[in-house]
Amino acid sequence: MGKNYLSFSAAVILQALENGYQYGFDIMDVTGLPSGTVYPALRRMEETGYVKSKWEKHAIAQEESRPPRKYYELTREGREALVEARSRYRLLEQAQPQKNDKPKTSRA
């Protein structure tokens, strides 16, 4: 299982998770990948065990009067796969900003 080679977009998504982006839409924003790529990739990597998902605390959601969001985290295997992918995709590390500024769409 751990020996699967990651595609570049999967590696970019893992990289985004490592950089602190946890939600589907945030990952789309920071990677520029469409939803039709990001979600299936997340689901696949969840099955392979690179990624795990949790639901946001109910209280937060209630405050904003919306359903709780689902967020994704890297697992240890996911981190290893990312390290391995970095050695193959040299441009990966420069591809994304660290999480601190607002999503791109906010200024669009």
Next chain:
Amino acid sequence: MPNARHKSGFSKLHLSLIYIIGVIVPRRLRADWQQEWEAELRHREELLAEWDNLNWRTKFDLLRRSLGAFQDALLLQPKRWEDDMWQDLRFGVRMLLKSKIFTAVAVLSLALGIGANTAIFSLINALMLRMLPVKDAQELVLFSVTGPNVPPGAGDSMNYPLYEMFRDHNQSFNGIVTGAGVGRARLLVNEPGTGGAAESVEQQRVSGNFFAVLGVNPVLGRALAEADDNPANTQPGAIISYEYWQRRFGLNPNVVGRQVTVNSVALTIVGVAPPGFFGFEVGSKPELWWPLKASKENIDQKGSWWLRVIGRLRPGVSRAQAQAEMEVIFQQQINEVATARSANWTPTQRRNHFERNLKLDAGGAGWTRLRRQFRQPLLILMATVGLVLLIACVNVANLLLARAATRRKEIAMRLALGAGRFRLLRQLLTESVLLSVLGGAAGLLFARVCLRVLITYLPQQSQAALDVAPDLRVLGFTLLVSILTGLFFGLAPAWQATRLNLTAAMKDQTGASASGSRLTLNKLLVVTQVALSLFLLIGAGLFVRSLRNLRTLDVGMNYENIVQFSLDTGSGYNAQQRSDLYHQMLARLEALPGVQAATLLYFSLLSNNTTSHTIVVPSYAQAPDENTSCNEMAVGPRFFETMKMPILAGRDFSPQDERPVPPSNPTTNPPATTAPPSLTAAPLSLTAAPPLYAIINQTMARYFFGNENPVGKRFNLKGNEQPYEIIGVTRDAKYANLREPPPRTYYLYYFQPPRRDSMTFQLRTSSEAADSAAAIQRVARELDPQLQVVGLRMMSEVVNESLVQERFIAQTASAFSLFALLLACVGLYGVMSYAVTRRTNEIGIRMALGAQVRDVVRLVMREVLLLVVLGIGIGLTAALATTRLVATLLFGLTPTDPLTITLATLLMIGVAALAGYLPARRAAQVDPLVALRHD
């Protein structure tokens, strides 16, 4: 998990889209999926509102993203199938467990059908398909000679000079190897001190590049090298098999360097082959490989066709290219031989010589003579078991149809509650595939049993050597057959079952409405079964009668109670000593209790060996292109008495006919050969004048002398002055095999020149071979402790073995066709019972109105016989149209043998009538009162 719903979102288009798209997400995942998307969209929307940035452009972006959810939902579709499949499987298992008897009967008949197919396919796989355990086996090609007059099997062999030309003058190959036939030889391991004991091992003589070209690396020591295969090498190397290393040397690594002697050639063991390696002869298991040129005999004869040749193509070279290149070399040798020898050829011989071509076939699966022997029977059997499986399928389909009737209400209910027809079809097909896969799994077990029986038809030494264990190909075949079978027998019933008139089906109790068409299908299936099984019965009948014809054939001698064996004398016997040995041996054998007569002969009879010579009869006017070749047989004293072949005119050989051994009789062994006899007969170089004696058979007498008495007449071999005087005429007998008519044959006395080398002893005894073995062994040891008794067996066994092809096909085909008959009758019985049950009501009314038992039986039997007659009609037509395809395997009857066809048809009618009569009788015993209440 939180599951809050927020009403405010429903009005927004992008959120509605998520709910619409969510419909196609598998139910198990749907709630989570919708919640995740909704939360993301709403969160984003709130953020945008907070930043005061919620304009039409950002709204459009949200809409675009929610449309992207569609792709996500699509990619989740396989999960739905997975879910449904598990549901179908669970439900299927429950249904199968619910009707255990149905399941057991269906699985059993499928297991037998699929198992038989697996077994036959395993054998086909082992003999024809399985790749050799060597490097890149698919690159190997097998050399053979084709031509209209090349005897079957002879084309696989080459002569050594031809092999050398192929090997040394080609651009197409990475290497070409050759090997002689695998056979037993006497091996002496030189033990320090003791001198060692001789043992008999399976061995093969091969070219020096054998291991290198096949790409096989020894597990110990080195491979054979070109230097080993050189007559100048005084200590050539040999390779032993891993299994022999284990058995004889206990895996001792010091085996490398040990000295051994094979057929009195000194060799050094230089390496051990990897486990499982057996060279390229499938079905053999050599224990020792040694170089062709290690033995000092002359192997450069262009007339000796005794080697199998296999080459490894260079990458990128096609077989056709290589064949074109090799053909040139082949024709070159043909022309050389013709130039040297054609002076006294007849036109026929000339034509036979030139009408030959070289052919390259895929050689990855190696070579075996078994292939030629078993190919056609196996293909016929494959077709047979295919039909048997078809009959089994039809039976299960019938069972399913009957069961579908009991499930009508369930299916109607599910359809009424909104299950799609496709969904139901899938459910029903899952059930039938489940059945057939269970049948397939059980079939694998049955196949093992079946294979164990089939294997016994192979020659003794091949039974252990041939690897018939199921490999991936066999397992894949079984799986494929199982699934196809399931779909095949499941489709029609499932189609029928889901094509319901709902209202009628829900109300219906026993189902009068759709019964008409369903029973038609049932009956159609029964007709098919009857047709197929009659077809198989006729086929099997033809084979059985052929075998019977061969067995009861007048062979012209009595081969019962004959024990035969040969003596391995090793080297060191010259012609005179050998002659003396045979004399002494015969005398002592005849003195053994229970032995009535003992004699010698060159080839054992009826084992497909022949030697023939073209002869010249001075008194016979020969046409220019007339073939006057006759079979030659060297025999010992009392031969005709031992074999119970009467002398019809003249006299038998007597001890006075013996001539002394000429001083310089060559004792070299000609290499064993399977070549056309005319090419192998070495010209005799005798020039003496006094005639030698010969006895001829009736056919030869008739051919050359008509009604005259041939006794006292003379003939000689073409190109040889030595005259032979005919002293007697014996009755015709079968010679090489049972199928051929007795050829023209003359018998020479062994104790006159030319003395043959190794003769076979034949004893007429009152005991079995096993009982005489010890006594014979003792007699031999008394004469010389080094003598080995080899090939000791009853002649009837040898004859039986020569009929192995016929026995194989007759016995297996009849077993399978009887099984098919049984299946067909079970099918007929089932359908008629079902039909009768459905008509209980009607029969009750008939009986209440005065119908007698006889009338009811007649009513049912009329229907049975109609089905049977229809089936027989179709089966007969099919048989008449196709049996000529097996004509070459038949003996003494035509493919449309009326007796066989009549017997098979009568058997079919008889058994089918019985299968139909039982339900008919049951119907007639119905009590009208009970029947009328029966709904």
